[in-house]
Amino acid sequence: MTSIPDVELNGDLPRLDKPVLVVMLQGWIDAAGAANEAMNAIEAQINPLPIATFDADVFIDFRARRPTMEIRDGRNSNIEWPSIDLYAGHDRNGRDVLILTGFEPDSAWHRFASAVRELCVRLEVSMMVGLGAYPFPTPHTRPSNLSCTTPSADLLNKHAFVRTSVDVPAGMAAVLEQVLHDAGIPSISIWAQVPQYIPAMTYPAAAVALLDGLKDTAGLLFDRGSLQQEAVIQTERLDRLVAKNSEHQEMVQKLEQAYDAMLPHDANATRHDGEQLSEKDIPTPEELTAELEAFLRDANPDLP
Numbered sequence: 339m340t341s342i343p344d345v346e347l348n349g350d351l352p353r354l355d356k357p358v359l360v361v362m363l364q365g366w367i368d369a370a371g372a373a374n375e376a377m378n379a380i381e382a383q384i385n386p387l388p389i390a391t392f393d394a395d396v397f398i399d400f401r402a403r404r405p406t407m408e409i410r411d412g413r414n415s416n417i418e419w420p421s422i423d424l425y426a427g428h429d430r431n432g433r434d435v436l437i438l439t440g441f442e443p444d445s446a447w448h449r450f451a452s453a454v455r456e457l458c459v460r461l462e463v464s465m466m467v468g469l470g471a472y473p474f475p476t477p478h479t480r481p482s483n484l485s486c487t488t489p490s491a492d493l494l495n496k497h498a499f500v501r502t503s504v505d506v507p508a509g510m511a512a513v514l515e516q517v518l519h520d521a522g523i524p525s526i527s528i529w530a531q532v533p534q535y536i537p538a539m540t541y542p543a544a545a546v547a548l549l550d551g552l553k554d555t556a557g558l559l560f561d562r563g564s565l566q567q568e569a570v571i572q573t574e575r576l577d578r579l580v581a582k583n584s585e586h587q588e589m590v591q592k593l594e595q596a597y598d599a600m601l602p603h604d605a606n607a608t609r610h611d612g613e614q615l616s617e618k619d620i621p622t623p624e625e626l627t628a629e630l631e632a633f634l635r636d637a638n639p640d641l642p
Contacts, residue, residue: 365442366509372544384427468511468527
């Protein structure tokens, strides 16, 4: 088999049946670590088989992502190097899955995307789905909305995700969307919205939303039970924290009204006092930072 530049294969490539490639590379936007948490849940369930490792000397800046030295009683017992790896496995229905994990490349993005494309072609990948999460003025009392990016008009029209129009810096997942789309492989990234006032905390509800989105977009099924339990516990904790301050309660209520107003059946939603909801009713990022983030940061996370 012909080698692939900058890639070390773990033996011959396996024969897979139209696998779906799931991508989550650390280093770009991932509010509350939700996408990484979703990928960890996937990896724990698929019994991952190593397929390929990308040349870290080419793609990773070790001064930016230094290896970890394991010191045991003064002895340098091991160096753990950051890496980018491709694994194969199966979802709960036995569907073939590939996962691309590790760190987003620090350099040689064209070479990296070319290597991923070659692997996808050889493995006959049927679809790519990227995972991400970003902070947004949304309440923790509602399910996390999902938005998407894709070069495919067919995929965009097929799924009822939140849409937007904006110019933003791109991550590697966005580059892979374009490269694989151009190679005839449908590609999409799904993004969970995380309440803007808790980006530094874990937020398993967003990870649950991503697993649900993965099922909707690619038909992949993974167990989300433990994440759902964690989400319920954290929601209850946040409810108790917010309930201690009337201003925080009001902010969350405004976010709830804004969220509900975006739903089709609530297109003409009004405030509880009967007035039409307007943009000024939604807290700004500065207000959220000054109010809720400071409060939650100083609160005791182990409150009963």
